[in-house]
Amino acid sequence: MIDLYALSVDKLGEMLAQWGEPGFRTKQLWDWMYNQRVASFDAMMNLPKSLRDRLSAETTLGVLELDTERTSQDGTIKRLYKLPDGQLIESVLMEYDDERRTACISTQAGCAMGCVFCATGQMGFARHLTSTEIFEQAMYFARDLEAEGNRLSNVVLMGMGEPFHNYDASLEAIRRLMSDLGIGARHITISTVGLVPMIKRFADEGLQVKLAVSLHAATDDERSALLPINKKYSLQDLIAACHEYVEKTGRRMTFEWTLIQGENDTAVQAHTLGRLLNGLHCHVNVIPLNPTGGFMGTPSASGRIDAFVNTLSEYGIPATVRIRRGIDIAAGCGQLKSEVTRRERPRPVQEDSDPAR
Ligand code: SAH
Ligand code: SF4
Numbered sequence: 001m002i003d004l005y006a007l008s009v010d011k012l013g014e015m016l017a018q019w020g021e022p023g024f025r026t027k028q029l030w031d032w033m034y035n036q037r038v039a040s041f042d043a044m045m046n047l048p049k050s051l052r053d054r055l056s057a058e059t060t061l062g063v064l065e066l067d068t069e070r071t072s073q074d075g076t077i078k079r080l081y082k083l084p085d086g087q088l089i090e091s092v093l094m095e096y097d098d099e100r101r102t103a104c105i106s107t108q109a110g111c112a113m114g115c116v117f118c119a120t121g122q123m124g125f126a127r128h129l130t131s132t133e134i135f136e137q138a139m140y141f142a143r144d145l146e147a148e149g150n151r152l153s154n155v156v157l158m159g160m161g162e163p164f165h166n167y168d169a170s171l172e173a174i175r176r177l178m179s180d181l182g183i184g185a186r187h188i189t190i191s192t193v194g195l196v197p198m199i200k201r202f203a204d205e206g207l208q209v210k211l212a213v214s215l216h217a218a219t220d221d222e223r224s225a226l227l228p229i230n231k232k233y234s235l236q237d238l239i240a241a242c243h244e245y246v247e248k249t250g251r252r253m254t255f256e257w258t259l260i261q262g263e264n265d266t267a268v269q270a271h272t273l274g275r276l277l278n279g280l281h282c283h284v285n286v287i288p289l290n291p292t293g294g295f296m297g298t299p300s301a302s303g304r305i306d307a308f309v310n311t312l313s314e315y316g317i318p319a320t321v322r323i324r325r326g327i328d329i330a331a332g333c334g335q336l337k338s339e340v341t342r343r344e345r346p347r348p349v350q351e352d353s354d355p356a357r
Helices: 009-018 024-035 049-058 119-123 131-147 163-179 196-203 220-226 235-249 267-276 302-314 335-344
Strands: 065-071 077-082 088-095 101-104 108-110 125-128 154-157 188-192 210-214 253-259 282-288 319-321
Touching (some): 065 335, 077 131, 077 335, 088 131, 088 335, 101 131, 119 335, 131 163, 163 196, 196 210, 196 235, 210 235, 235 253, 253 302, 267 302, 282 302, 302 319
Parallel strands (some): 154 188, 253 282, 282 319
Antiparallel strands (some): 065 077, 077 088, 088 101, 108 125
């Protein structure tokens, strides 16, 4: 089967020419795929039945197979997709009152970075996704929204995996989100754990795409304990790369800070962070921890969250507390996959009966 979303317009034209179709069919098919965003060949009304039948027999509109879907009380939709080789990846759609529809998509099956509080990090790395597999996650949501008269407005590369560890495929997917799905660069965010050489490379791309860096701690000791990659790229190098990015692009950047009670929500950490970010055009997103099976930490209580944000404002650093969306459907990064896999392959009785869990 040929995955049509993997073909450029030229390749699509070549395929149709080989099938003996007239040239204008390429534009028609492209229009159904990317502008009308239909999910089936039957819906492609101006194509002859014989062509639709051949398309159905020999090609497919996407390779992602829906394994599990959950809808949260707040409207967040979480999907687990099976890839052709059996790997499972997650995508989330968040709907906001102001018409914003944001897809959160994965860039890898698993992740090699091993951040201790992250469900994906706890699973380890399986493989990189192709640019098409990354792109299709947004495409599928765009298709479903289109069918109900809505539009996908934003995409964040914040699902499973580290986008800068799979740099080329992630960037290719971003380019296609812009060109084929018509999503503006300013409505796309790429989030990295802080791979310094790739932040520098990204700064040179000349894209208006937003950059978010997962910081989570303001001293090397504490950051290394949470994010092992910090042992390779220290905070000093990371913050220097961020300054370079802001200077080169003229864009404000975002830092992400997952608040863990008693660990990185202290007054000392808040003041250290305030000093660390001094003079950097940035914004901090504060997100209370989503508890995961492999990490003992708990989310910060609301009083501590407020205190943290207030301390940052003393340093002139704007911070926003992000609501944890889809909490009832395991919408945190990698959480649905670990839950489903655990259910399918039960852990030994000994572990399950451990009262400490
Ligand atoms: N690998 C990239 C993007 C995917 S993770 C990165 O790390 O930035 C997206 C965000 O979710 C990161 O900021 C990450 O630190 C955060 N995150 C991971 N696990 C979390 C959890 N259990 N609770 C809250 N935030 C979490
Ligand atoms: Fe990977 Fe990001 Fe999870 Fe760290 S937080 S393990 S980089 S997905």
